[in-house]
Amino acid sequence: MxxxxxxxxxxxxxxxxxxxxxxxxxxxxxxxxxxxxxxxxxxxxxxxxxxxxxxxxxxxxxxxxxxxxxxxxxxxxxxxxxxxxxxxxxxxxxxxxxxxxxxxxxxxxxxxxxxxxxxxxxxxxxxxxxxxxxxxxxxxxxxxxxxxxxxxxxxxxxxxxxxxxxxxxxxxxxxxxxAAVGAFTIRIHGKGGHAAHPHECRDPIVALSQIIGAAQTIVSRRTNPFEPVALSFTHVEAGNTWNIIPEEAFAEGTIRAAGREQFNAIMRRLERICKGVQEICGVQIDFHCVLNAPAVxxxxxxxxxxxxxxxxxxxxxxxxxxxxxxxxxxxxxxxxxxxxxxxxxxxxxxxxxxxxxxxxxxxxxxxxxxxxxxxxxxxxxxxxx
Ligand SMILES: [Zn+2]
Ligand SMILES: [Zn+2]
CATH class of the missing domain: 3.40.630.10 (Zn peptidases)
Structure with a gap:
């Protein structure tokens, strides 16, 4: 110089x-x-x-x-x-x-x-x-x-x-x-009631815990181990005390994948899990997911x-x-x-x-x-x- x-x-x-x-x-x-x-x-x-x-x-x-x-x-x-x-x-x-x-x-x-x-x-x-x-x-x-x-x-x-x-x-x-990055929300509408009488309720907390558990298999069992994917639940809310089964539960989180297509595949699997849990638990589940940005x-x-x-x-x-x-x-x-x-x-x-x-x-x-x-x-x- x-x-x-x-x-x-x-x-x-x-x-x-x-x-x-x-x-x-x-x-x-x-x-x-x-x-x-x-x-x-x-x-x-x-x-x-x-x-x-x-x-x-x-x-x-x-x-x-x-x-x-x-x-x-x-x-x-x-x-x-x-x-x-x-x-x-x-x-x-x-x-x-x-x-x-x-x-x-x-x-x-x-x-x-x-x-x-x-x-x-x-x-x-x-x-x-x-x-x-x-x-x-x-x-x-x-x-x-x-x-x-x-x-x-x-x-x-x-x-x-x-x-x-x-x-x-x-x-x-x-x-x-x-990565391709997006966010999802899951809102579960159940039926609240006394914690002593769960059979009279439709427990949204049990439904949500099943979704979170089953979602772990998307990465571990349904994704090629050579493919980078991350799925994280980052915010969960339900109930406010020890003896009431609440009416609703809420969760949100993020999906990250190598590209738009892979992102969409993970999103569809998570949605399918929500539909399955809806059927099993007799609750109503609203699932929303958006892609914030595709992959660089x-x-x-x-x-x-x-x-x-x-x-x-x-x-x-x-x-x-x-x-x-x-x-x-x-x-x-x-x-x-x-x-x-x-x-x-x-x-x-x-x-x-x-x-x-x-x-x-x-x-x-x-x-x-x-x-x-x-x-x-x-x-x-x-x-x-
Ligand atoms: Zn930044
Ligand atoms: Zn930045």
């Missing part, structure tokens, strides 16, 4: 750290990212970046470059309902927290926008920069896709902070990266391209282990070829923890990688045409 670029890089890094601290101390929940969006808009406008008219209420899509081939970079901008306990001097005090690093993601995208704007004339097409709302509530990507802003996009790239990796290390692997699946060829680009920038790369966590970047990948990679931020605690800290030292390199990937993919795509 020569002196001129070194100076340029360090001033970009300083600018980004200032922005990052502001976003970190002003977290907002999904679909309520009003201040966040206004601030992003101002920073992009100052840099002369065009903001598209997408009709999105929060979040936005910006564009840099000319017509022709289009590639997209995506970040998310929402926070979590967690009271921050990092003790940082720029910690949030509003009861919400950027505990998943989305403040890091959006700041690195702002850096990428600044770098791409400087190289706008050299771009062989256009880059769309998606500042996506509401990732944590898993429908932000759907609203961006519904706006039509990505209809002309040929490739899409995004990144996520990883707490347990060294600062600026890039982790990326082909194939499954994040990285394109093998483009993974090599991302790795190579990262290495050219002097970054360390390694594989990333697939996770049963979810990420709505998957909705984009169902329509557009793309890669979602991890970047190390060396947090002392995991994501979604009140002591999660994304080290801002990785911001400059994250921005440089995003912008290099956009520029190089446009070059590759336009040379193919």
């Amino acid at each position: 020569n002196e001129k670029t070194a100076t340029g890089f360090s001033s970009l890094q300083e600018t980004l750290v200032t922005h990052f601290k502001w976003f970190h101390s002003h977290p907002e929940l999904g679909h309520h990212e009003w201040e966040t969006t206004a601030r992003i808009r101002d920073i992009l406008a100052d840099a002369g970046v065009e903001i598209l008219d997408t009709g999105l209420k929060t979040g936005l899509v910006a564009r840099i470059g000319n017509g022709g081939t289009v590639v997209a970079l995506r970040c998310d901008i929402d926070a979590l309902p967690i009271a921050e306990a990092t003790g940082l001097d720029y910690a949030s005090k509003n009861g919400c927290m950027h505990a998943c690093g989305h403040d890091f993601h959006l700041t690195s995208m702002l850096g990428a926008a600044m770098l791409l704007k400087q190289r706008e004339r050299q771009l062989t097409g256009a880059v769309k920069l998606i500042f996506q709302p509401a990732e944590e509530v898993a429908n932000g990507a759907i609203s961006v896709l519904a706006s039509g802003a990505l209809d002309d996009v040929a490739e899409i790239y995004g990144l996520h902070t990883t707490p347990g990796m060294p600062v600026s290390m890039i982790g990326v692997s082909p194939g499954a990266a994040y 699946h990285n394109d093998g060829e483009l993974v090599e391209f991302v790795k190579q680009t990262a290495q050219e920038l002097g970054l360390k790369t390694g594989p990333s282990a697939p996770t049963m966590g979810g990420e709505d970047f998957a909705f984009y990948q169902e329509r557009i070829r793309g890669v979602f990679w991890n970047i190390g931020v060396a947090s002392p605690e995991p994501a979604h923890n009140p002591r999660f800290i994304a080290n801002p030292a990785a911001l400059g390199t994250a921005s440089a990688l995003l912008s290099a990937i956009a520029e190089k993919s446009l070059k590759r795509l336009s040379s193919v045409e």
Whole structure:
């Protein structure tokens, strides 16, 4: 790195750290990212970046470059309902927290926008920069896709902070990266009565316990042991004292699988168990299940391209282990070829923890990688045409 670029890089890094601290101390929940969006808009406008008219209420899509081939970079901008306990001097005090690093993601995208704007004339097409709302509530990507802003996009790239990796290390692997994720609820309507006379009741607690027991066989007996599947009951409620059989019982939980089809198969099995228990126990069971996000699946060829680009920038790369966590970047990948990679931020605690800290030292390199990937993919795509 020569002196001129070194100076340029360090001033970009300083600018980004200032922005990052502001976003970190002003977290907002999904679909309520009003201040966040206004601030992003101002920073992009100052840099002369065009903001598209997408009709999105929060979040936005910006564009840099000319017509022709289009590639997209995506970040998310929402926070979590967690009271921050990092003790940082720029910690949030509003009861919400950027505990998943989305403040890091959006700041690195702002850096990428600044770098791409400087190289706008050299771009062989256009880059769309998606500042996506509401990732944590898993429908932000759907609203961006519904706006039509990505209809002309040929490739899409995004990144996520990883707490347990060294600062600026890039982790990326082909194939499954994040699971297909969904939530289910089970509501059982029985017949309440005196606990001394169970034969006069239709006990919803016994029905629910049978469902929970039988559901354990979906993974252990009905799923190929080589297939990753998780099914967890996370919330159960019924009754309020020792001598009354209640009228109702409730449970909810999550299903995670390698893809949409596998997810649907698990969902159907759980529904069948509910129907069976309904018959056996003489209760009424309402079962609901929704897919929050399909699986993130990285394109093998483009993974090599991302790795190579990262290495050219002097970054360390390694594989990333697939996770049963979810990420709505998957909705984009169902329509557009793309890669979602991890970047190390060396947090002392995991994501979604009140002591999660994304080290801002990785911001400059994250921005440089995003912008290099956009520029190089446009070059590759336009040379193919
Ligand atoms: Zn998260
Ligand atoms: Zn996240």
